[in-house]
Amino acid sequence: MAALDQYARKRYGLPVLALAVRWVLDQGNTVALWGARRPAQLDPVKDAFGWKLDDEAKRRIEQILRDTVKDPVGPEFMAPPSRGEQRPAPR
16 A cells, blocks of 8 residues: 555645545446545545546556555455355455
């Protein structure tokens, strides 16, 4: 995450949280859910709006992810186990 934060601050002057939300929103027909327990936790939302990632930025983000995420967790992590199936232990 340090590499993405550095990129976000250098390229956009924003924290990685804004870059991450913008990246999700720029994927197309998606929704970025923001889990907040207090209103003040929503304050950074404004940093994700009013700009878009260009193709160069998308490529750079994907490269950073390829270089740093060596053992990604798939969507099956969030799915409930099938009846009678035990969920694998977290890594």
